[in-house]
Amino acid sequence: MNMFADLHLAPEALAVHAPVLLVLAPFMMSTASVFAPNGRFAWGMALLTSAFTVWMSLVLASDVAREGVISYHMGGWAPPLGIEFRADGLNVLIVILISFMALMSALFAQPAVAREIRTEKQPLFYTAFQICLAGLMGMALTGDAFNLFVFLEISSIATYVLVGLGATRDRRALTAAFNYLIMGTIGASFFVIGVGFLYAATGTLNMADIAERLNGLDDSRVVQAGFGFIVVGLGLKAAMFPLHQWLPNAYAYAPSFVTVFLSATATKAAFYALARFIFTVYDPNWDFVVAAMNYVLAPAACLAILFCSFQAIFQLDVRRVLAYSSVAQVGYMLLGLSVGTVAGLSAGMFHLANHALMKGALFMAVGAVALHSNVWRVCDFKGAAKTAPLTIAGFTVAAFSLMGTPLTVGFLSKLRLYDAVVINGWWWAAVVIATSSILAFFYVGRLLQAAYLMKPDEGAPEIKEAPMVILFALWVLAGLNIYFFFDSSLPLGLAEAGAEAVLGASAGGVQ
Amino acid sequence: MQFVLDHYNYWIIILLMMGGLYILFESQNLIKRLVGLSIFQTSVIVLYVTLGKVAGGTAPIFVGGGHHGDEHGDETTHGDHATAHGPEAAVASHGEVHENGYHIEPSEGHADASHIGDALGEEAVLADVVEPAVELTHHGDETVQDVAHSAKELSHDTASHGADAAHGAVEVIYSNPLPHVLMLTAIVVGVATLSVGLALVVRIREAYGTIEMDDVNAADIAAGEMEGEKA
């Protein structure tokens, strides 16, 4: 965190509003891009918005580094009467990650959207993207439980339509979006029920205030059931096993830009919200919370890692391979979280950041390959390394990171996770991590084998190199996957600061 | 028994929720699913509103001109409001009025209220149309003064009746406004989700020719198998 403390990136008058500007800028720009004359202009606006959010998130990070906790009172009403935006160690990482991945996806968007979305729909498409971005930002920043629901819905509604627009290429996008809508709305409703129970028990909606008033209420069945509903509700959004059924199809059939953006951000924001509730609103030392983490979340995480890695091996479609792998990776993060120690949570958050970098790069490369040839099957990648060497090289770096090989950042987060579970005495979880690395070797290996070792089929469409702007974004992400192996102080520092911020007092964690 | 009386509302709501969820999960028809979804969401709204209900309370809109407890009481400029709300406040006293278990017989209150209503004539009726709030409970003195005060603006005779009716009361009880605000948001979010869902259903129908989920899945599986064979 120290590296941010000396940064002064914006005038004070702007910096004090950084939390709300992160949400407000995309909102206002989304209304403006309704009037954009064409898709290219709207893309420029979206790019500008994403760049602005990156700037503001860095401003926010430096403020948090200096002052610890930033609280912004909407409408000037102090919480609990008013709604509060609250930035601390835990969400700074998420905010930076979302804004950065939005910027990278926006770079990717220009050629991809121009090809995949009908011309007259492009301005509104970018409107929906910016609404989604603002929604995710709001989820990451808000300190009010009900406000979180509102932002959850904002991002979700935008997501449903973004996924559904894949229908111009494949009609299955429609059913994927519909199923996502049903599951997502059930999740949001469960979350609202959970918040309602917390409200019934405490009379307030501000998370910090709820936490204070929950003291000594751990026997209340209302509080316990509220925990269950919130975990299930957010777990649906975070694609927690076995609530992940909506994810593979949604990722596979959405427009490729949408897949890049969502895979790097959407489940991450929901996962953050889950961690926020478990660790700061509830007390991770309470019996029922410990029991839930030990006997529900941790087994679910392990099943996700094993089962979905296994399923990934047998998928024909490259995007589905990566989508199942995403569910497995959520399992890693969840495993870190359910350990309940600073080491575990920071490993989970670290892996969350890494996973965004690697999955973003992988989906970008796949999208770039399909850009010209419109092929998605593993067998269509045969010989791609010869005709599109730079794209496939970027893919390879990220793929090695996904397997967790040394020299990539994926190795570091898996190692830390391994340490965390072993210290906790969860040898079975350590076995799961090791096994899944082998499984990852198989499903990623299949892709690499096709790309490098096989000759293209006769008459198969030739795979071309990606446009410059995509290569740039792809290689920034791939480069970070390598760079952070040698100097992981940025993501790891933020992840550790976050874990310490929420677990500081109860660092002992699960016994 | 008391326990059942205290909680029966929650149990009915739970049954409604389960009904909505069951429709949602059981039906293969996409439109029926969305109906189930909105029933489920409406039941959640019912749960919240239940949480905010205060027995004997009234709608969270200030009665008697709306500034009870306010430091500025320039009644002269505010006379017209008092006129509008006065009768209603008085009528309201026909509801159960209690403080610490002390009940004024409804019939008694009712008699007085109707008396006032007569005296006020049509104005009272008009005011009631605007304000749907029906009954109030009064605790202690303050509100009685409020009620009396506003009533005084209308007629000195009826004012004393109004005060009689609600004697011993202090404060108008309002139901909790916060759940209402939250659920306004939830209703609007619900219709937003619904319109997106229906738009998707229309597109699914156009793409697949059916809106039965199992048929759609069957079509997808068939298409997937063809793809697999090609590979």
Add this chain to the structure above:
Amino acid sequence: MEAHFSPSVLIANIVLMAMLGVITIAIIRLRSLFAIVMLGGVYSLVSAAWFQAMDAVDVSFTEAAVGAGISTTLFLAAMLLTVRTAKPSKPIKKRWAPLAVVLATGAALVYASVDLPVFGSAEAPANAHVGKAYIEATPSDVGTPNIVTAVLASYRGFDTFGETVVVFAAGVAVILLIGFGERARAASDWRGKDEEQDENFSDDSHLILRVVSKFLIPLIAIFAFYVHFHGEYSPGGGFQAGVIFAVAVMLYALIFGLKAAMTAFPPVWARAGAAIGVAIYGMTGIICMINGGDFLDYDYIFGPPVEGAHHGHHNWPQITGIIGVEVGVVVAVACVMITAFYAFAGRVPEIRDEDW
């Protein structure tokens, strides 16, 4: 503490709840989508009546307008574009999975309900902490008689901003997914059909409708304005007013034809209005920021508040801010509802009378 309800509230509560239960069971058993959709609307209407009994007048108003009105209209429109009956459900043996999920959820809820506060208790935490604070602080902080409006537009104005964006997002989504009636307008026989319809309108059966609606539509629009601007004093506000205004346009479209409605209120307006509404809301908040306050801090709307200034009976900065954001809400909601209606109705080249 025991809660005392007056008999009328208790009876209303039990009767309305029972009706909701009966409707739910009926929907489970029915297959005709038309009946299901209409019962869904009835469910909303009954729950609106129940909200009335629970003192939630604003919720009741909105549920009646949105749940029973707009939702049902959208359902019917979507049904016209798809099918009328659902397939029979599977035999009970194959339905164990949904049943299991539902029973598990129900069990969790029942588990919690035992510790939920007594129904109607004023001392329940939910009613004692923040909720009570709003009732106590509203007169001096905001000064609107309708506490719900004060909380909605000022204390939790940011939620409402998000809510407006949700509506906007839905409008964007519907346009992106099913267009804007382009298909209907592009249909080659559009003009012919329309003229045919015009002839139909000279029928006696439509004469009454047309005459009555000519009176009714302006009245509905005026009522929308009343609901909007009186929202501080009585139930109502931007959302309800926006919906009512949209209903006026829908009624016009139903009686005089979609094309006439699209001429009177062009789809482009609706699309622009949705964005402008959100922008108005946002700008109201941004003005406060420029004047030195936090986002949506209406005390700063005319500039920094003067220390110790005793505002008269009305707290003008707050009221101005509330009216500002409510204007944004009404514009956005009305335009999105009209958009959705145009989008669904415009997807069918022709709506025959018997379909409505």
